Amino acid sequence: MTTALVAHAAALDAEAPLAHVRQRFLLPAGIVYLDGNSLGPLPAAVPSALHDLVHRQWGTDLIRSWNSNGWWEAPTRIGDRVGRLIGAAPGQTVAGDSTSVQLYNALSAAAALRPDRPYLVTDPGDFPTDRYLTDAVATQLGLEARRVSPADLEDFLEKEGDRVAVVCHSPVDYRTGELHHMAAPTRAAHEAGALVLWDLCHAAGAMPIQLDALEADFAVGCGYKFLSGGPGAPAFLYAARRHHADWRPPVTGWNGHADPFGLHDTYEPAPGIGKARIGTPPILSLLALEAALTVFDDVDMAQVRAKSLSLTGFFLDCAAQLLDGLGFEPVTPAVPERRGSQVSLRHAHAYGLARALESRGVIGDMRAPDLLRFGVNALYTSHAEILSAVTCLREISTTGAYDPTAVAAGAVT
Ligand SMILES: Cc1ncc(COP(=O)(O)O)c(C=O)c1O
Secondary structure, three states, X not given: OHHHHHHHHHHHHHHOOOHHHHHHEOOOOOOEEOOOOOOOOOEOHHHHHHHHHHHHHHHHHHHHHHHHOOOOOHHHHHHHHXXXXXXXXXXXXXXXOOHHHHHHHHHHHHHHOOOOOOEEEEOOOOOHHHHHHHHHHXXXXXXXXXXXXXXXXXXXXXXXXXXXXXEEEOOEOOOOOXXXXXXXXXXXXXXXXXXXXXXXOOOOOOOOOOHHHHOOOEEEXXXXXXXXXXXXXXXXXXXOHHHOOOOOOOOOOHHHEOOHHHOOOOOOEOOHHHHHOOOOOOHHHHHHHHHHXXXXXXXXXXXXXXXXXXXXXXHHHHHHHHOOOOOOEEOOOOOHHHEOOEXXXXXXXXXXXXXXHHHOOEEOEEEOOOEEEEEOOOOOOOHHHHHHHHHHHHHHHHHOOOOOOOOOOOOOO
16 A cells, blocks of 8 residues: 555656755755744755845944845835735735734724724634734724634625624634635625735745735735744735725834834824834844745746645545544545645644654644644645655554653643
């Protein structure tokens, strides 16, 4: 059975696109890295870019670099680069801060564009920060946070849509890897007069996203997962151009002022996306992200999606053949159109298994209480690696070479 899978993996790798892009990453030998949906690996262009930034730009050019090395424009320049991956025409995306801060900014400002509507809607299964911030913004603005799952959203909008100010959802479920539709809910929300804010943390860089064509209102996402911008990389915020005249981000830092160096007494927002800037941009991490984004040069996102689906589909096939009867339950949809770029398996001993895999050089992760997550990135993951990860999981399970009593404590990678 495994011999056939080995041959199948080799055939799939031989015909898969993007094989040459793997060399744009510095992947450690002997590691199967399936956690790029949490922290992308190091792109080869980053160390030299950071060396130049630290030694020449900061070390020698000093403060002149704000002008001479393009530091001042970095948030919008790099925002536009991310924009190319999410279907946003230039001038609508800014890079900086964390996703949580960008969510707060976008949610508060979007809600203010729909006064007299009492509901902010989020998904009960969304990442905690989305739920916490929806609750917090609702409290601050005297609104009500409503939790509505993607499956129930269109029904909810039909019944109560005229009370909804903003819908904040993610296209990919961070635990199960399920991919939700974006077009139909965006349309339904607009028909009800509501605005839509997409959290693209698990989608940006992993699949084609067309924010402009969707007529999305706002979007946020992080730089450290599929964009491989490094630990704590700056996030991004997209605001559709049609909202630029009226939109007022609530965090009115001096960088977002129309005339920041005028040092005025009162705040006057910059025109366009510039008003989404807050404070002095984190140049070290912004320029690391900028260098990281070169891995996408000449990359066709349709090919990224096709290869990602081949990888996750092959993972599910391997799991069906090699893990049957060992206590694993795949929770990622088998239907390709409903899969993001990860596979999740439920198992009662997920934590112990994840640690045992890691000690054998297979790095995935788990989410409490019982989900093993394996992220694939079409830019560097191979079908052979998928097979070796599932084979390793089978060996650990059948030999009992893991601690079934291990439980996650503290930070879980
Ligand atoms: C879907 C989603 N939204 C938001 C966040 C939080 O991002 P940040 O830590 O940049 O605030 C995460 C982090 O993993 C996430 O997965």
